[in-house]
Amino acid sequence: MENLIEELKSKIIAGFSLEGVSPSDIQTDEPLFGVGLGLDSIDALELVAILEQDYGIIIQERQVADKAFASVQALAEFVAANRKPCSSESQS
Amino acid sequence: MLQRIPVITGTGIISAAGCGIGRVWESISTGQSGLGPLTLFSSPRYAHHPVGQVREDVDALAGRVRGSRSDKLAWIAAREALAAAGLESGPDALNPERMGVMLGCTVGGMLSTEQVLTCLLRGLKRRFGPLRFHECAGGTDLCARKLGALGPCATVSTACSAGAMAILAAAELIEQGEADLMLAGGTDSLSRLTLNGFGSLLLLDPEGCRPFDARRAGISLGEGAAMLVLEAEESARARGAPVLARLAGWGASCDAFHATAPHPEGRGACAAIQSAFERGSIQPADIDYVSAHGTGTPDNDAMEIRALKQIFGDRLPPVASAQRFFGHTLAASGAIKAVLAVQSLREQAVPGTPGFEVADDKLGLEPVKEFRAQSVSRILSNSFGFGGNNVALVFAVPVISNPKSQIPNPSQSLLASAATKRGFAILGVGAVSAAGNSLAEIATAFRNGGAVASWFDVPAASPPGKARVYACGAFGAEQFIEPAKRRKLSRIQQMVLVAARKSFNCAAAAVAPEKICVAIGTGLGSLNDTAAFVENMILKEERAPRPIFFTSSVHNSLAAQIAIELNFPGLNSTPVQREISFETALWQGATELASGRAELALVGAADELNQYHLAAGMRWGWWRESSPEIQPFAGALKNRERPLPGEGGVVVTLGRAENAVSPLAFVSAIRIGRSENQNAGAEARWILRTLERDGIAAGDVDLLLTGANGSAKLDDFYRAVAGALSRLAGRNIACGAYKHACGEHHSAPVFGFLTAVGLVRGEIAPGFCTVDKTVLPGACRTVVLFTFSTTGTKGMCCIRA
Numbered sequence: 001m002e003n004l005i006e007e008l009k010s011k012i013i014a015g016f017s018l019e020g021v022s023p024s025d026i027q028t029d030e031p032l033f034g035v036g037l038g039l040d041s042i043d044a045l046e047l048v049a050i051l052e053q054d055y056g057i058i059i060q061e062r063q064v065a066d067k068a069f070a071s072v073q074a075l076a077e078f079v080a081a082n083r084k085p086c087s088s089e090s091q092s
Numbered sequence: 093m094l095q096r097i098p099v100i101t102g103t104g105i106i107s108a109a110g111c112g113i114g115r116v117w118e119s120i121s122t123g124q125s126g127l128g129p130l131t132l133f134s135s136p137r138y139a140h141h142p143v144g145q146v147r148e149d150v151d152a153l154a155g156r157v158r159g160s161r162s163d164k165l166a167w168i169a170a171r172e173a174l175a176a177a178g179l180e181s182g183p184d185a186l187n188p189e190r191m192g193v194m195l196g197c198t199v200g201g202m203l204s205t206e207q208v209l210t211c212l213l214r215g216l217k218r219r220f221g222p223l224r225f226h227e228c229a230g231g232t233d234l235c236a237r238k239l240g241a242l243g244p245c246a247t248v249s250t251a252c253s254a255g256a257m258a259i260l261a262a263a264e265l266i267e268q269g270e271a272d273l274m275l276a277g278g279t280d281s282l283s284r285l286t287l288n289g290f291g292s293l294l295l296l297d298p299e300g301c302r303p304f305d306a307r308r309a310g311i312s313l314g315e316g317a318a319m320l321v322l323e324a325e326e327s328a329r330a331r332g333a334p335v336l337a338r339l340a341g342w343g344a345s346c347d348a349f350h351a352t353a354p355h356p357e358g359r360g361a362c363a364a365i366q367s368a369f370e371r372g373s374i375q376p377a378d379i380d381y382v383s384a385h386g387t388g389t390p391d392n393d394a395m396e397i398r399a400l401k402q403i404f405g406d407r408l409p410p411v412a413s414a415q416r417f418f419g420h421t422l423a424a425s426g427a428i429k430a431v432l433a434v435q436s437l438r439e440q441a442v443p444g445t446p447g448f449e450v451a452d453d454k455l456g457l458e459p460v461k462e463f464r465a466q467s468v469s470r471i472l473s474n475s476f477g478f479g480g481n482n483v484a485l486v487f488a489v490p491v492i493s494n495p496k497s498q499i500p501n502p503s504q505s506l507l508a509s510a511a512t513k514r515g516f517a518i519l520g521v522g523a524v525s526a527a528g529n530s531l532a533e534i535a536t537a538f539r540n541g542g543a544v545a546s547w548f549d550v551p552a553a554s555p556p557g558k559a560r561v562y563a564c565g566a567f568g569a570e571q572f573i574e575p576a577k578r579r580k581l582s583r584i585q586q587m588v589l590v591a592a593r594k595s596f597n598c599a600a601a602a603v604a605p606e607k608i609c610v611a612i613g614t615g616l617g618s619l620n621d622t623a624a625f626v627e628n629m630i631l632k633e634e635r636a637p638r639p640i641f642f643t644s645s646v647h648n649s650l651a652a653q654i655a656i657e658l659n660f661p662g663l664n665s666t667p668v669q670r671e672i673s674f675e676t677a678l679w680q681g682a683t684e685l686a687s688g689r690a691e692l693a694l695v696g697a698a699d700e701l702n703q704y705h706l707a708a709g710m711r712w713g714w715w716r717e718s719s720p721e722i723q724p725f726a727g728a729l730k731n732r733e734r735p736l737p738g739e740g741g742v743v744v745t746l747g748r749a750e751n752a753v754s755p756l757a758f759v760s761a762i763r764i765g766r767s768e769n770q771n772a773g774a775e776a777r778w779i780l781r782t783l784e785r786d787g788i789a790a791g792d793v794d795l796l797l798t799g800a801n802g803s804a805k806l807d808d809f810y811r812a813v814a815g816a817l818s819r820l821a822g823r824n825i826a827c828g829a830y831k832h833a834c835g836e837h838h839s840a841p842v843f844g845f846l847t848a849v850g851l852v853r854g855e856i857a858p859g860f861c862t863v864d865k866t867v868l869p870g871a872c873r874t875v876v877l878f879t880f881s882t883t884g885t886k887g888m889c890c891i892r893a
Binding site: 016017018019020038040041042043045046048049050052053059060061062065 | 292293294298309350351352353390575576579580635636637638639640643
């Protein structure tokens with residue numbers, strides 16, 4: 001789980017081009033969107049695309065996304081529970 | 093008080109709920125939703141979502157016309173509206189110069205553009221032909237040609253409020269005396285881009301849209317077109333046309349909040365409704381029925397009801413949303429609602445809200461559920477779009493007119509009389525161009541013979557190659573936009589935002605934000621982000637669609653971004669009329685200033701280079717690696733060759749002349765129109781009449797600054813216009829050009845505007861813009877900027893020291 005949390009933090013930083021932000025700047029148990037990092041609802045939807053691209057998880061309802069994105073911890077748990085095996089397609 | 097009341101003398105509609113108002117009204121009165129399976133194209137990801145697809149054979153219904161599906165839908169609806177208004181056999185009773193067309197369109201020819209890109213990306217046979225019908229202006233051009241309209245003809249693209257914005261703009265033209273009759277409405281076809289785009293935002297309800305329902309989960313996408321014939325009341329009565337209803341009030345605003353999400357308290361929605369009420373001297377208690385935007389997204393419906401409760405307090409009139417009959421038809425939506433409002437007023441019956449079953453306690457609203465007879469005299473119709481572009485329209489039953497009222501002739505135009513003799517003050521300019529990013533840099537480029545063309549990689553070309561282009565260099569995005577914001581903006585959004593900040597900083601005026609409006613034209617919009625979204629969609633077969641590219645793909649993301657970043661909640665508009673996109677934006681900004689609704693107007697235009705656009709041009713023989721740089725009046729271009737393409741963005745801050753502090757220059761004689769053919773004498777007379785309208789003597793004009801670009805036929809035409817104007821003015825008026833400094837693109841005329849400012853300020857010597865040195869003016873004090881587009885629409889303004 002720790003590895004996954006670090007991986008997700010790196011993906012968030014790279015995916016959102018967060019200049020000058022390091023993984024340790026992202027609190028594991030704080031909300032991802034709305035406060036702190038200055039990420040908004042479109043970033044949340046971009047994260048939906050990242051999860052589909054890299055973990056094969058398809059989110060089609062906003063409530064699911066809202067719950068999964070409550071914090072990096074919640075996100076890691078969501079990814080661990082829903083990821084499809086061998087679905088990393090980031091180079092496709 | 094309204095000076096001239098626009099009335100509706102005809103309506104037309106085609107939609108999933110039927111073709112023609114009779115059929116549509118039958119669907120509505122019997123509660124038959126038009127939603128059904130998607131068969132127009134295949135969509136692996138969203139095939140199970142019901143859509144509002146037009147089931148008729150659109151090509152057959154449109155008859156022998158060429159254009160995109162959106163264009164054809166527009167013409168089908170327009171034909172019905174014109175026939176209803178008694179104009180089917182040609183407008184004998186009306187002067188064509190007093191008739192215009194104003195349409196809203198967002199998707200344009202995207203449906204066929206997607207097919208071109210699909211073939212291209214899959215390595216199939218390359219056919220670029222359908223790209224000719226990509227532009228949103230196609231429907232306007234088609235309808236204008238069919239109607240023979242020679243007055244103002246333009247297109248606006250404010251996403252889902254575009255149809256209502258077009259009706260608003262048409263009403264302004266009638267009220268200010270620029271036109272007597274306007275065909276106004278909106279059109280959009282279904283496309284994979286919009287289906288995947290709304291899907292990427294998680295805004296598609298798989299059950300079909302359920303407005304105001306507690307379980308609502310988004311929109312259903314639809315398509316269609318709707319048109320009004322909007323006419324000055326006096327004109328309608330004079331020719332004995334049936335007056336179906338009147339447009340009693342109209343207002344626009346911008347949330348200035350977020351690219352896609354509405355302001356949660358409905359700030360912008362309230363402002364638009366209040367503005368419409370103020371415009372028509374309407375009290376909330378006068379409204380009998382609200383035709384809500386009511387898309388069925390959780391946020392829109394919550395915001396809209398909050399806004400309505402702020403406006404109406406505890407006396408909320410009946411509210412309904414007819415969205416499930418049609419699906420969300422984007423730019424057509426506001427126009428479809430307008431047609432329904434007119435029909436409701438005629439029939440004294442109102443549509444219900446199909447899809448609504450379970451009341452949402454959080455909304456505290458029970459909408460009108462089913463079609464019912466109801467006495468209605470005034471209907472409020474709301475339209476909201478991405479970027480917070482809001483429009484509110486109020487339709488009312490016709491009233492007995494005051495027989496004393498007369499049609500003011502064009503010389504009494506509100507635009508002219510509201511401007512002082514000097515016109516509008518140019519308070520600031522900001523530019524991003526191939527010739528530089530300031531007037532000083534651009535003046536240097538002119539001294540050196542223009543901008544320098546560079547090479548642009550075009551991997552999409554066959555074989556992959558390079559194109560010579562006039563590309564913008566670095567433009568200081570890092571300096572003007574903070575990193576957290578910059579990362580989410582496309583390059584063209586950044587270009588426009590930098591230009592806007594520079595322009596506004598020069599103006600440095602203390603004005604209440606709600607008195608600041610924004611109108612930024614664009615020919616083709618955010619081409620690169622649009623292409624990125626479509627590439628992703630095709631190559632990954634609709635997996636993991638990227639919302640960021642969708643939200644910036646809408647044309648109005650440029651103007652909306654300025655409003656969001658600089659907090660300007662006034663009218664926010666995006667004209668998309670090929671080469672006169674800027675002139676249309678200029679007219680719209682000036683209209684807001686003339687009326688007093690705005691104290692400052694940021695107007696401008698921008699376009700960007702894109703490899704698919706270049707690849708198509710290379711295929712068609714427009715550009716080759718050996719193409720020469722642009723030399724206006726040199727006649728160097730042969731056969732199919734076209735001038736080298738360019739890009740850039742310019743924003744101008746305008747204020748009213750009477751309270752201007754240290755203005756750079758003044759602008760007046762702002763006008764848009766259309767011609768059937770290139771007749772230099774007729775254009776010179778049109779320019780002369782427009783100058784006279786605003787009290788400018790033609791003899792004062794030093795230079796006619798034109799879009800001359802090295803194509804012999806066009807350059808000869810512009811030179812002939814200058815010659816004819818010289819004869820009318822009784823003095824030599826030189827013919828000038830600017831495209832050698834910015835390249836050929838739809839937003840080039842705004843660069844011409846900037847050039848004119850440099851000329852009248854003495855920063856650019858006229859010799860660098862003219863070729864005919866024998867009639868070179870000593871100094872330029874008065875410059876007329878004149879643009880004649882490839883489809884005959886035209887625009888002008890006069891810039892004076």
